[in-house]
Amino acid sequence: MYDRKTWIILALCGALIALNIHYSAKNRQDQQAKELATPEAVTANTLPATAGNPSSALTVETSPPPTSEELVVLENDKVAFQLSNIGGGIKFAELKDQKNVGETSQVQINRHGSGPIAGLVGPGEILDNTSYSYVAKDSVEGESAVYITKLSTGIIVRKTFTLEKSDIPGKEYFLRLELVLENSIQSNFDISQYDLFLGSAAPLYQKERPTHTGIFWYENGEMHFNAATKFKGNMISSEKSIITSASDEVIGFAGVTDQFFTTVIRPEKAERTRVWGKPDLVTLNDGASALNAVRGGISLPSVSLEPGRRLTLNYSIFTGPKANTMLRKLDNTGEMGEGWGDVMQYGFFSPVSRLLNSILNFLHTGLSHLSTHESWGLSIICLTLIVRICIWPLHAKSTRSMKRMSKLQPIMAKLKEKYADDPNKLNTEMMGLYRKYGINPLGGCLPMFIQIPIFFGFFRMLDYAVELRDQPFLWVDDLSQPDTFAHILGIPINVLPIVMAITSALQMAMMPKTGDKMQQRIMMFMPLMFFFFCYNYASALALYWTTQNIFSIGQTWFMNKIPEPELVERKGVAKKSWVQRMAEKQAEMQKIKNAGGNMRDVTPEATKKKRPPRTGG
Structure with missing residues (x-):
């Protein structure tokens, strides 16, 4: 039998042992949380997912993260990145030198987003808007922001956003993201269950074409773009709820875009990941109809993270304008990888569009010293004149060919009367007639064929020329928008397309009359066709077409002053072609x-x- 003293001593020893165990465990947890919150410790302990020696259970900071939204701003001369603790990402990026159409407010990329850019998306493409703790002691004021949280799956996440410091083209539009994941559960975890949210892209103004908005990804040197309209389906396909990339392909980067601005998330190293896009609807103004938008995500690499292990992933995030010159320079530096120039989505006539855009910017650099207010409009006029001068020889040859063709009209009329019942014989005789006088029946069409790639290249270039946004010229307030002068009965009166149609008709009237009456009517119908095509389009395109028409009128007038070409038979053409x-x-x-x-x-x-x-x- 133990006496009372013995029992008291045993009880005190047990209490001391229990207290020691309790405080030792708490000290270990606090120390591990401190190590996780230190960037140097995370970097130093970054190990491959297959490494062994798992550490003990981890925890994050003892105080719970705030449930209300708190914003942190990282900014430079061009962009103010608004970071949110809800979802731990970029709520929106405000561009300081870009205004919304017809408004004084600044353009905000992802302003219609359902979550922040670089937020995590869980299974089923559902945004995980977990509240993060902002780590002030690790953040560099004005240059970086650090967020940390523990997800419901037990994965500890640490995000460090930093302004781009390297001297690369467009560095103001870049943020660096260091994403640290640590497994605090007792089993392996496949991190590819999570995606990084690309944000949302929507039209900037009510009349913007829905084909401008979409999702894209760069896969094995090839750009894939899907417009917001592709989710609607058509007569032979049903409506799509999601568009995804092939799961076994290497993705260089992915993003969402509208007409002039884009968001791109690029991993430091291309991985076999998956990109997805889903449709959205946004309303720009009260009472306005809903417009098609798109949101998307890019999955984390397929890595099985062992218990207690950490993995660091690095990304570059671009939120800015689709400026061809800047993006091409990014390609040339090589520091940020390849494929940036293809973000422009110029399409089939991309080489022509890129060349024209480069010349346009070069001309603007010189003309801006003469007139800052009219410089972009003058650049379009000068570029048009340069193109027309370059194809002058072809146009002159075409005009002479058309004049010679017009002199054959009486002979051709007799042939048509003679062989009215024998079209094959008529065709043979007409071919012989062309050969006899050395006339190419397609000679008059050659400049038109040459102008087709130039026109569509111009069209696509001006379509995405963010340089023209909010740029005035004469009475035009914005070269990227129609030059609406007034409204009559709700119908916009756009001046430049009207001038373009009038000058086109004058040009057609001055051209030599060739072909039958039906062909002549079709040619006279073309000004009306281009009028409707350009009426509600960017005034920059109508300016280009009007300048071209005026130049062609002067060129035709000059060619009419040159002596008429004679219709002379060629020698040595006895042999049939x-x-x-x-x-x-x-x-x-x-x-x-x-x-x-x-x-x-x-x-x-x-x-x-x-x-x-x-x-x-």
Whole structure:
């Protein structure tokens, strides 16, 4: 039997042991939280996901993160990045030198986003708007911001956003993201269950075409773009709720875009990840109809994170204008990887658009010293004149060919009357007539064929020329928008397209009359077609087309002052051309067919006279 003293001593020893165990565990937890909150410790302890020696259970800061939204601003001369603790990402990026159409407010990238850029997205593409703690002691005021939290899955997340410090083109629009993940549970965790949110892209103004807005990704050297309209489906396909990339492809970067601005998230190293996009609807103004928008995400790499292990991932986040010159320079530096220039989405005529944009910016650099107010409009006019001067020789040759063609009209009228019932023979004779006088029937169309890639290249270039936003010229307030002068019965009166249509009609009236009446009517209809095409488009395109028309009128007037070309027969053209021989052969086959003959027997051997069989003697 133990006496009372013995029991008291045993009880005190037990209490001391219990207290020691309790405070030792608490000290270990506090020390581990401190190590996780220190950037140097995270970097030093970054290990491959397959490494062993798991550490003990981890915890984050003892005080719970705030539930109300708190913003931290990282800014430079061009962008103010508004970071939110809800979701731990970029709530929006405000561009200081870009205003909304017809407003005084600044453009805010991701202003319609359902969550912050670089926020985490869980399974089912559902945003995880967990509240993060802002680590003030680790953040560098005005240059970086650090957020940390523990997700419901048990994964500890630390995000460090830092303003870009390297001297790269467009560095003001970049943020560096260091993403640290630590597994605090007792089993492996596949981090590819989470995605980084790309944000949301929506039209900037009510009349913007929905094809401008979309999601894209750069995969194995090729850009993939899906407009917001692709989610609607069509006559042969059903509506899509999601668009995804192939899961086994290497993705260089991904982003969402509107007409002039884009968000891009680029991993430090291209990985086999998945990109997804979903449709959204946004309303820009009260009472206005809803517009198509898109949101998306890029998954984290497929890595199985062992218990107690940490993994560091680095990303570059771009939120800024789609400026061709800047993006091409990023490609040339190589520091930020390749594919930046393809963000412009110029399409099939991309080489033409890139060249024209480079020349336009070069001209603006010089002209801005003469006039800051009219410089961009003058640059478009000068670029148009340069293009027209370069194709002057082709246009002059085309005009002479058309004049010679017009002199053949009386002869061709007689041929049409003579061979009215034999179109194949008529075609053969007309070919012989062209060859006899050395006329190329397509000569008058050559400049038009040359202008097709130039026109569409100009069209695409001006379509995405963020340089023209909010730039005035004469009565035009914004070269990227229609030059609406007034409204009559709710109909906008746009001056430049009207001037363009008038000058186009004058140009057509001065051209030599060739072809039949139907062809001439089609040519006269073209000014009306271009009028409707350009009426509600950017005034920069109407300015280009009007300048071209005025130049062509002057060029045609000058060509009319040159002596008329003579219609002279060419010497040494007795031998029929290959086209003529083929046309005659076709006519001969048609005659045999009309006479009830067998087309299979119409061969050079079959048309020869057969020899009678030889007999003896």
